[in-house]
Amino acid sequence: xxxxxxxxxxxxxxxxxxxxxxxxxxxxxxxxxxxxxxxxxxxxxxxxxxxxxxxxxxxxxxxxxxxxxxxxxxxxxxxxxxxxxxxxxxxxxxxxxxxxxxxxxxxxxxxxxxxxxxxxxxxxxxxxxxxxxxxxxxxxxxxxxxxxxxxxxxxxxxxxxxxxxxxxxxxxxxxxxxxxxxxxxxxxxxxxxxxxxxxxxxxxxxxxxxxxxxxxxxxxxxxxxxxxxxxxxxxxxxxxxxxxxxxxxxxxxxxxxxxxxxxxxxxxxxxxxxxxxxxxxxxxxxxxxxxxxxxxxxxxxxxxxxxxxxxxxxxxxxxxxxxxxxxxxxxxxxxxxxxxxxxxxxxxxxxxxxxxxxxxxxxxxxxxxxxxxxxxxxxxxxxxxxxxxxxxxxxxxxxxxxxxxxxxxxxxxxxxxxxxxxxxxxxxxxxx
Numbered sequence: 001x002x003x004x005x006x007x008x009x010x011x012x013x014x015x016x017x018x019x020x021x022x023x024x025x026x027x028x029x030x031x032x033x034x035x036x037x038x039x040x041x042x043x044x045x046x047x048x049x050x051x052x053x054x055x056x057x058x059x060x061x062x063x064x065x066x067x068x069x070x071x072x073x074x075x076x077x078x079x080x081x082x083x084x085x086x087x088x089x090x091x092x093x094x095x096x097x098x099x100x101x102x103x104x105x106x107x108x109x110x111x112x113x114x115x116x117x118x119x120x121x122x123x124x125x126x127x128x129x130x131x132x133x134x135x136x137x138x139x140x141x142x143x144x145x146x147x148x149x150x151x152x153x154x155x156x157x158x159x160x161x162x163x164x165x166x167x168x169x170x171x172x173x174x175x176x177x178x179x180x181x182x183x184x185x186x187x188x189x190x191x192x193x194x195x196x197x198x199x200x201x202x203x204x205x206x207x208x209x210x211x212x213x214x215x216x217x218x219x220x221x222x223x224x225x226x227x228x229x230x231x232x233x234x235x236x237x238x239x240x241x242x243x244x245x246x247x248x249x250x251x252x253x254x255x256x257x258x259x260x261x262x263x264x265x266x267x268x269x270x271x272x273x274x275x276x277x278x279x280x281x282x283x284x285x286x287x288x289x290x291x292x293x294x295x296x297x298x299x300x301x302x303x304x305x306x307x308x309x310x311x312x313x314x315x316x317x318x319x320x321x322x323x324x325x326x327x328x329x330x331x332x333x334x335x336x337x338x339x340x341x342x343x344x345x346x347x348x349x350x351x352x353x354x355x356x357x358x359x360x361x362x363x364x365x366x367x368x369x370x371x372x373x374x375x376x377x378x379x380x381x382x383x384x385x386x387x388x389x390x391x392x393x394x395x396x397x398x399x400x401x402x403x404x405x406x407x408x409x410x411x412x413x414x415x416x417x418x419x420x421x422x423x424x425x426x427x428x429x430x431x432x
Contacts, residue, residue, distance in 0.1 A: 001027075002024065005022070006037070008043055011047070013326075014324070021033055021036065022035075023353070029347075030353075046358070047345060048376075050108065050389070052110035052343065053108055055289075057291030058096045059084055062091060077145065082145075082422040085145075087118075097405065100404055101404065104388045106301065106385060107301065108298075108388075109132065109133060109389070110342065111133075117149075131395050132395065133352065136166065139177050141155075141176070142182065142186060152186060176201045176230075179201075179215060191228055195234065201238070203240055204243055205240075205270050206271075207271070222237075232255065237258055239264075241265055241273045248281040255284070264295055276319040277314070284332060287303055301377055326373055357384055357386050
């Protein structure tokens with residue numbers, strides 16, 4: 001179906017052009033971008049390539065506010081793993097649908113999800129029907145509390161089930177939880193994956209993790225993963241806050257991507273990843289929101305705003321340009337995920353784009369903004385996005401989500417159900 005949008009500007013490849021344009025699309029692709037007088041419904045909007053979340057936990061959105069005041073490992077052991085294990089198929093569906101509403105409304109058109117131990121095919125099914133471009137997996141974990149850890153043989157069977165559920169714009173990603181939750185059986189299995197197969201895990205996230213004997217003996221988490229043949233151009237590592245000597249160079253040489261999750265790192269007290277230093281070493285960096293339970297929002301522009309500010313502390317306000325940050329949530333993220341036809345706006349590329357509408361005051365301020373790209377990145381996108389399109393398909397428009405299914409149950413009821421099951425409390429106790 002042919003579509004045409006007349007707009008007031010385009011932000012792409014780290015540059016903002018405030019001129020009248022017409023964007024035409026057909027059969028899921030951009031067919032032309034031409035200068036044309038700006039009139040009609042979208043005449044105050046700026047077109048932007050769709051944002052890409054390189055690390056997210058869709059299953060955790062239902063747990064927002066349920067796991068507070070803890071460092072990472074107690075957060076996982078005391079709360080999150082119990083809550084994830086308590087998911088039914090319906091409560092997981094509620095979490096994923098609510099996640100996608102937040103993501104679409106804040107301009108996200110692509111993501112990589114870590115999945116859960118059980119029922120990850122539910123996530124895949126909803127992602128496929130929603131129209132989003134995605135990588136999805138099932139969390140691999142055979143060491144840890146009995147409520148979440150599963151036998152290696154069962155995990156391999158579950159992997160086959162989830163892989164078979166993928167299709168359309170959703171592809172499979174292998175997602176071992178992190179070094180401490182996976183046995184040598186899992187790492188040995190994954191070491192034989194062929195090139196071109198995406199894989200991801202959490203790495204060097206917290207100082208407590210770094211004190212584990214196996215990681216200390218290896219010389220750090222990155223050394224540990226390299227020794228298990230997990231690194232490479234198809235690998236994305238979330239966090240990388242605690243890198244030891246020589247590990248940045250390992251990341252560079254292996255062309256492994258680091259996914260920066262600044263809100264999660266601060267909320268869980270993990271620390272601040274030194275992104276300017278990683279970039280100086282020529283390590284590719286993208287960004288992710290992680291989970292709503294350790295962020296409270298799924299707003300990638302908001303995460304980028306925080307990341308830009310933290311880089312001013314770890315290095316200087318001028319250490320990384322706004323186009324670096326913008327590309328980290330668009331073109332660089334697409335490259336890391338192997339999506340060759342998205343992440344930029346140009347004829348022949350997929351029609352994955354977002355229309356944002358600054359207020360009249362913001363339009364006036366843009367005229368003298370020293371860095372207009374950063375100015376736009378620091379807006380509240382959730383209240384500025386008017387339209388989100390994936391592969392030419394409208395997935396969000398002015399508060400409506402035409403591709404998302406109805407919730408199978410009320411949000412409050414779903415939260416009560418997982419809470420009661422996770423912590424073995426009565427309905428009365430759960431509501432207190």
